[in-house]
Amino acid sequence: MELQSKLAILADAAKYDASCASSGAVRGDSLNGTGVGSTGGAGICHSYAPDGRCISLLKLLLTNSCIYDCHYCINRRSSNVRRAAFTAEEVVKLTLDFYKRNYIEGLFLSSGIIRNADHTMEQVIAVARTLREVHDFRGYIHLKTIPEASAELIETAARYADRISINLELPTQKSLDLLAPEKSLTRTRLAMGKIRHKLDEAHDRRKNGDKKLRHATGQSTQVIVGADASTDADFLARSDDLYGNFKMRRVYYSAFSPIPEPSKILPLKAPPLIREHRLYQADWLMRFYGFKTSEILTPEMPNLDLDLDPKLAWALRNRQDFPVDIQTAGREILLRVPGLGVRNADRIIHIRRHTRIRLTDLARLRVSLSKVQPFIITADHHPNSMLLDSDKLRARFLPKPVQLELF
Amino acid sequence: MECVDPGKTFSSWRKAARDLLERRVAPQNVLWETGGLFGSAVVRETAQPCVIPKVPAAFLDLAQTVSYHNDPDRWPLLYKILWRITHGGERHLTSIAIDPDITAARLMEKSVRREIHKMHAFVRFRLMDTDAESGRERYAAWFEPDHYIVEPGSTFFKKRFSNMDWSIITPKGCAHWNGKSLIFTPGIAKNPIANPDQIEAAWLTYYRSIFNPARLKVKAMQTEMPKRYWKNLPEAELIDELIGSSRPRVDQMLTEELRPVKPRPKNAYLDKLANMSKEEREE
Structure with a gap:
């Protein structure tokens, strides 16, 4: 098969993986090397596709042949999709050719499971090893690993990569049993635990002087939203587990997307993109805003409000906590005000030492006044208490009815 | 009113600004005109120059970045902020994010930073040739930035692509790397790169x-x-x-017709996985 055809098949096969992050790697460059590449700092999105997604890495499957039968996946064994396989050399050359033209930050390599976990891992590692050792490639490498692969192989992958990941795909074993019969929550968590241990070890070595240590700095995972009946509470509880126990850098939420090879037990629907967005917002509230899962969702309300962002929805349920005085409120209280982000909360804390804050000041910080006004007190503003109590407040924030988007 | 030429770079503006500060010329009495007909950045001798207080590093960082912006108003704005810091007793001015002058400067700083970031993202190199002896490749790219960011934006490429030769050609200046030094040359109005890249x-x-x-x-x-x-x-x-x-x-x-679920094929590895899962369930 021609290289262009392989590329078309194996990039198409990789596009359902949401992660394209290229940030968080150890700082390094090629000034004292023989090849190309640098990492460190924020990642760079070199292009955007019309799906709004960043293109930062060359995201490929080594092969889309697979012995697993995950029903949401176009590459499952029962799909009739056209199969292809790259050689390690082909992926190495593509990566370097793209990198030198400044199309990408590096490589994100995954693979269908062929023969068994260890054999597949070895193939993936061979690509990374050639890039690093033969070509002294110092760009970003993200390797997908397999929970059942041996600990030694996973550690080898981590030594060549900047980021490694195992996709959990579904939040509970019940869902996995139904849609991904080969996958196991227990085995995945076990592998994530081992990876965390290795990442911590590498972190300590780096801290104790081994500054140039080549080793992955983080792990991430992905779950598919909307493929089955899992609720947002199921997803957030799982994320809590993953961030807390395995120090996940990111949990990616990927709205289940129609695939050309639909499975009988998973009929296709258009992807609920807004649900994916709300889950990301809730995820941020948990990680950066001090919210607990139990505050964002309740047993009676296991799904996020699709019309309102989760912080606003929380504030509307907890009106007794408002209005908040911007001049005196503590940081953790400011972070709970709808319309105030981490950065602006910190700026306000800094500025209010010198001045009495007024609404125009907030406007200069590009805070949305219509959003914050009902919840705050400033030197020149006190919200109408009637408004805060009234159901009109919710109505004020609901999206305006719009015509369906025309293609 | 005094006409002053800030020149084209941060250092030429800085020189002119120092001279004005020493002579206590207030911002409202300065007309900044690049390549102007009347002014020049020639330092005037004064009998008793006043001592300029030390300027906070935060201002210098801000001013350096803002100087890359394409808006001619950046020069008077920077001088006004500098004047308020040195002669207006507002030493911590740069940290007052709600001050209108600071807001304006920060906005310019943000556009410059963004443009540098976009340069790192959107420059597209094309292979020009490969040295037959050493195998070293030579690449070139054409880019059209809004601001004067070629110099601050090029260090990144030097570090990333230190083992290939490259040129980034833009109407606002060009950068060239030959493996040893980074050289800057004046801008070129039209894209000179004709080679397609396979x-x-x-x-x-x-x-x-x-x-x-x-x-x-x-x-x-x-x-x-x-x-x-x-x-x-x-x-x-x-x-x-x-x-x-x-x-x-x-x-x-x-x-599309829904594809039926097929039974698990005979495969020793899949059997092993199934057994592991069974044991996990029983635990």
């Missing part, structure tokens, strides 16, 4: 294939990749076609 075809295939037609979000794409950059991005020629064909492609998927 790898571009593979890049277009990749762009086409990584796009998911079931999640069209054109606005999100354009926010991050504004149209003004498209003309120098080879993949942008595919955008219209991909948007146009996305709906029929999704409709096609939705009418």
Whole structure:
């Protein structure tokens, strides 16, 4: 098969993986090397596709042949999709050719499971090893690993990569049993635990002087939203587990997307993109805003409000906590005000030492006044208490009815 | 009113500003005019120059970045802020994010930073030739930035591509790396790079294939990749076609016949996984 055809098949096969992050790697460059590449700092999105997604890495499957039968996946064994396989050399050359033209930050390599976990891992590692050792490639490498692969192989992958990941795909074993019969929550968590241990070890070595240590700095995972009946509470509880126990850098939420090879037990629907967005917002509230899962969702309300962002929805349920005085409120209280982000909360804390804050000041910080006004007190503003109590407040924030988007 | 030429760079402006500060010339009495007919940055002798207080590093950082902006008003704005810091007793001015002058300067700083970031993202190199003896490759790129960012934006490329030769050519200045030193030359008005690059075809295939037609979000794409950059991005020629064909492609998927579930094939490894799962359930 021609290289262009392989590329078309194996990039198409990789596009359902949401992660394209290229940030968080150890700082390094090629000034004292023989090849190309640098990492460190924020990642760079070199292009955007019309799906709004960043293109930062060359995201490929080594092969889309697979012995697993995950029903949401176009590459499952029962799909009739056209199969292809790259050689390690082909992926190495593509990566370097793209990198030198400044199309990408590096490589994100995954693979269908062929023969068994260890054999597949070895193939993936061979690509990374050639890039690093033969070509002294110092760009970003993200390797997908397999929970059942041996600990030694996973550690080898981590030594060549900047980021490694195992996709959990579904939040509970019940869902996995139904849609991904080969996958196991227990085995995945076990592998994530081992990876965390290795990442911590590498972190300590780096801290104790081994500054140039080549080793992955983080792990991430992905779950598919909307493929089955899992609720947002199921997803957030799982994320809590993953961030807390395995120090996940990111949990990616990927709205289940129609695939050309639909499975009988998973009929296709258009992807609920807004649900994916709300889950990301809730995820941020948990990680950066001090919210607990139990505050964002309740047993009676296991799904996020699709019309309102989760912080606003929380504030509307907890009106007794408002209005908040911007001049005196503590940081953790400011972070709970709808319309105030981490950065602006910190700026306000800094500025209010010198001045009495007024609404125009907030406007200069590009805070949305219509959003914050009902919840705050400033030197020149006190919200109408009637408004805060009234159901009109919710109505004020609901999206305006719009015509369906025309293609 | 005094006419002063700030020159084109941070250091030429800084020199002119120091001179003004020493002579206590207030901002409202200065007319900044680059290459102006009347003024010049010649330092005037004064009998008793006043001592300029030490300027906070935070201001110098801000001023350096703002100096790359293309707005001619950056020079008077920076001088006004500098004056308020040194002669107005507002030493911590740069940290007052709600001050109108600081807001204006920060906005310029942000556009410059963003443009540098976009340069790192959207410069597209083309292979010019390969040295037959050493095998060293020579690349060139054409880029059209809004601001004067070629110098601050080039260190990144030096570090990343130190083992290839490259030139970045723009109307606002050019940068060249030969493995030893980074050289800057004046801008060129028109794209001189004619060579096509064979790898571009593979890049277009990749762009086409990584796009998911079931999640069209054109606005999100354009926010991050504004149209003004498209003309120098080879993949942008595919955008219209991909948007146009996305709906029929999704409709096609939705009418596809559902594929039946097949029984697990005979495979020792799959049997092993099934046994492991069974044991896990029993635990």
